[in-house]
Amino acid sequence: MDHTGAKLLPFYLVIDVSWSMSLDGKLDAANAIMPSIVDALAQNPILSDKVRFGLIDFSDTAQVRLPLCDLLDPNLTLPALSVSGGTSFGAAFTTLKREIEANVAQLKADQYVVHRPTVWFISDGEPTDEESSWRPAFAELTQSKMYPNFIPCGVDKADVNVMGSLIHPASGPKKMALYMMDPQFQAAKAITAMAEILISSMIQSGYSLAGGNTGTILPAKSSLPAGIQQYDPDDLL
């Protein structure tokens, strides 16, 4: 299909579904993310004409639960997440890179004007695979030409330094940030808050695009929901 010149904003939600996510209502909160994004898009036609969303979950392996798509497509059914196994960051990054490359290639073949993808990465713990395996997988993802803007979101037992090292780009005018749950805050509520931040960022990025700018806009620190801290790459040196 010829879609000459049509602008597209790809988003990916990459979410941890290791065993620990079954505790404390975290999985229910995770399952509520996609419907809340659909509701937000349904109320903003300028944005919903351009946004494509993909959902990847990961435990010992990573699965594409929703290939990059139009979330308002009337024939779409949202997948339900379920838990299993460990927390392989490497599997998540490798699957994500493969998806982005394949999706962008297809969209470009259809003559779309594809903007840089934005990835929201939510994890509730530390990786269970070896650092020597997930670090190179992350480097490959972020060093490719179509590297995404990568926004890590840590809840519950996620480590601030590990998650902080995933911010990409970590420097320059369009650097991203890390969102971390405050210690003692409720993990399920934190996941819901991360979804609020994602939606707010998506809406502001769409507005910014209408103003002739490109790139992922993050919400102002002062507007963050309770229980969440934002770390800029420089805060973690």
Place this chain on the structure above:
Amino acid sequence: MTTLPLLPIYLLVDLADTGQAPRKERALNRLVSAVVDRLRADPVLAGCVRLGVIGLAETAIRFQPLEPPEGIDNDLRLPVGGAGSSVAAVPAACQLVARDRVKLAKHRHRPPLFVFLSDDALGIEERSARVEKVLTETHHDATFGSVLYDIDTPQPSAHRAEGDDALRATLGEMERFADAARAALTNDETPPWIGGFESYAVGDPGNAARTVLPKPDRSEWDRRDTVLDGVHLGAVELRAASVRGWSHRYYGVVRQDDYAFRLTEDERYLVAVVSDGVSSATRSHKAAALVTRVGAELLADRLARSDADGVDWVTMTRQLSDEVMKLGERIIDVEPDQRPLDPREVAAHLAATVVFAIIDLRPVDDVMPVHTFAVGDSAAWILRDGARWEPARPVKNAGDGPATAMTRALPLAGRDLGRPVRGRLGRSDVLVLMSDGLGDPLGEGRGPVGRFLATAWARPPAPIQFAAQVDFARRSHDDDRTALAVWPV
């Protein structure tokens, strides 16, 4: 005898499982099949009604595409279950209906009737208001009714509608609607007017064109949403339109594109200008208005003293840049010690691309010489023989990285200017200057938009029609658009 216009009727069925799914399913399906039977039994309704059934659940599900009553599937069974109509379901239903309307456009038809069927006695008012609001925002002309039915064996009372009452209410809604059609049958008087309007769309029109209610820019009440012209200039016909994009209509921002044209005093040349205010600079529409008006003036002035080959574009661009700087000094509010402003500071508030064309109205061998010059991504095209789009100037290229929004613009482009390009405008050609709001969907002119505009502009259309064509809906293309087209006659 006149044939009746088609009457599209949609049953919008709330499929929420309120805890008694099997009973609700039985009652609902009984109601729907009774409606179908009743439609089949009435010769007038059987002839003109097209019935569609859309379920509202997590999203909208089409159970029955628009069909005449005798074509309705006798085994149609609506499954009850799930959480019921989510926020996304109603816009999704709108999309389904919009698709039908494209098909219906081939036939004479009345605006659709929506009947919302629900068993939710407590929530029906609020929910039906929500459904009605979304549907009628997109389908302004539609009629809407809602019907409450009771899934239990009825105890008729003033408050609870009994099963058969619900059927009567549903049919009542339909018949109220069909009365006008019946009247048309017996009344042969044709109205003393003709005409109609249907907006243009290429491919998927997108959610924006279907659902956005345009907002004004509260800081610029006197800036028009759309401007247009259609004039005869002796040797050529000209059409021009500048139209606010859906994105600016949604966010309440002014149109930042503009155009201007004029004949030289000796009527030898037509001068045309299109400008696109750079949207990251907040008052760019003022730059675009100035660049087109003053640009056309300066150019016509120069052509009074030299021929088109003798125009010094570098000097002219510099003069135009200076004018934008002067405007910047006047309207940009800064402390006195920060003046004079430099071009970069002015460009942060006021910046505009520009494309010029000079059309020599004295043809040589039936061909009019054309000169074009541009700063930035506004484009000039020639539609050859009503069939082939040829760039009159190099086209902005996409490259292979991710998209960015940079373009060259006045007042910054002091050095390294492009060159004027000479072209030829034959008797069966059309010269079109355009902003990138139109240039982007046109691409290289070989896609559906290229075919649409080549067909639409084979001959000069009525000026208002030209503006409507510039305003065609296409998903994700929501930028301001400007086109100025010249046909040799």
